[in-house]
Amino acid sequence: MQSSITAMDFSGLPGWRLCFGQAQLDIAQQGGQILSYFPDINQPPLIWLSACAEYQHGHSVRGGVPVCWPWFGDIQRNPAAVQKMTTKDAPFHGLARTLDWQLTHSSAANNGVQLSLQLVASQDLLGWPHAATVQLQIELAERLTIRLHNHNLGSEPLAISQALHSYFAVSDIRQTQVEGLAGCTYYDTLEQWQLREQEGNLKFSGETDRIYLQVPEHLQIIDLGWQRRIDLRSQGSHSAIVWNPWVAKAQTLSGFASDAWQQMLCIESANVLDDHLLLAPGEQHCLQLELSTSAGL
Ligand SMILES: O=P(O)(O)OC[C@H]1O[C@@H](O)[C@H](O)[C@@H](O)[C@@H]1O
Numbered sequence: 338m339q340s341s342i343t344a345m346d347f348s349g350l351p352g353w354r355l356c357f358g359q360a361q362l363d364i365a366q367q368g369g370q371i372l373s374y375f376p377d378i379n380q381p382p383l384i385w386l387s388a389c390a391e392y393q394h395g396h397s398v399r400g401g402v403p404v405c406w407p408w409f410g411d412i413q414r415n416p417a418a419v420q421k422m423t424t425k426d427a428p429f430h431g432l433a434r435t436l437d438w439q440l441t442h443s444s445a446a447n448n449g450v451q452l453s454l455q456l457v458a459s460q461d462l463l464g465w466p467h468a469a470t471v472q473l474q475i476e477l478a479e480r481l482t483i484r485l486h487n488h489n490l491g492s493e494p495l496a497i498s499q500a501l502h503s504y505f506a507v508s509d510i511r512q513t514q515v516e517g518l519a520g521c522t523y524y525d526t527l528e529q530w531q532l533r534e535q536e537g538n539l540k541f542s543g544e545t546d547r548i549y550l551q552v553p554e555h556l557q558i559i560d561l562g563w564q565r566r567i568d569l570r571s572q573g574s575h576s577a578i579v580w581n582p583w584v585a586k587a588q589t590l591s592g593f594a595s596d597a598w599q600q601m602l603c604i605e606s607a608n609v610l611d612d613h614l615l616l617a618p619g620e621q622h623c624l625q626l627e628l629s630t631s632a633g634l
Pocket residue numbers: 397410429430502546547578580590605
């Protein structure tokens with residue numbers, strides 16, 4: 338299979354394009370953010386990128402797979418141990434998504450393409466004075482494997498919450514279901530964080546912003562419009578956020594067309610709330626997400 342890695346400029350943000358056969362993945366150096374992923378460039382994307390995304394230094398691009406690290410969402414909603422790690426005003430979704438990551442490895446071979454980026458935290462990482470690395474390893478082959486690798490390099494325990502904030506492309510959110518969450522409890526953040534239980538497949542008929550707990554390793558997005566499934570297989574993660582802004586919230590989002598909520602769905606493989614990481618000195622953790630798609634339902 339033909340494979341390549343090409344240095345790119347995405348409207349001012351440097352990055353790379355990875356190609357393997359018909360598959361194509363774009364990734365920006367800023368945030369180690371996957372921007373888009375097509376398993377087959379002649380078919381609809383698997384990872385969605387906003388058509389009106391803004392490419393600016395210091396701002397996460399709307400779509401792709403932003404990395405939320407070393408905390409997820411609102412710091413005030415994190416466990417006390419995670420909150421205690423920060424010393425300054427804490428931006429939503431952490432620090433990593435707007436910083437430049439360093440390229441540590443790249444290789445293109447006839448059995449796949451690999452690229453790794455790393456962010457090294459030290460005393461001078463604004464508001465998070467700890468020694469750690471977070472590495473994003475991408476493997477593009479017949480399927481896409483993403484690994485988020487944490488390493489505590491300090492002498493104190495580290496408490497971290499994190500997520501691969503994947504934006505999936507769907508034909509129409511109203512014709513989309515998520516299979517695999519039945520029986521899971523979740524916090525409904527739009528209903529005063531009430532704890533509820535998922536019954537059957539998750540279907541969408543309004544704004545959705547939930548944190549699912551004890552999530553199984555295998556979830557599927559069933560897309561009735563495109564007659565395809567997306568398989569999400571995770572390891573090292575037992576929590577997931579499911580988000581769609583719907584009509585009103587869409588108007589308030591940066592880099593987001595007012596009707597774009599119809600074509601996207603976020604399922605964010607995470608380590609949040611009770612599932613946050615507590616890494617002893619020297620300890621490592623790997624969150625792995627494998628994505629693939631199949632036609633027919
Ligand atoms: O606009 P941001 O900062 O990228 O966040 C997008 C969304 O990210 C999700 O993870 C949150 O659950 C939502 O509440 C939030 O709106």
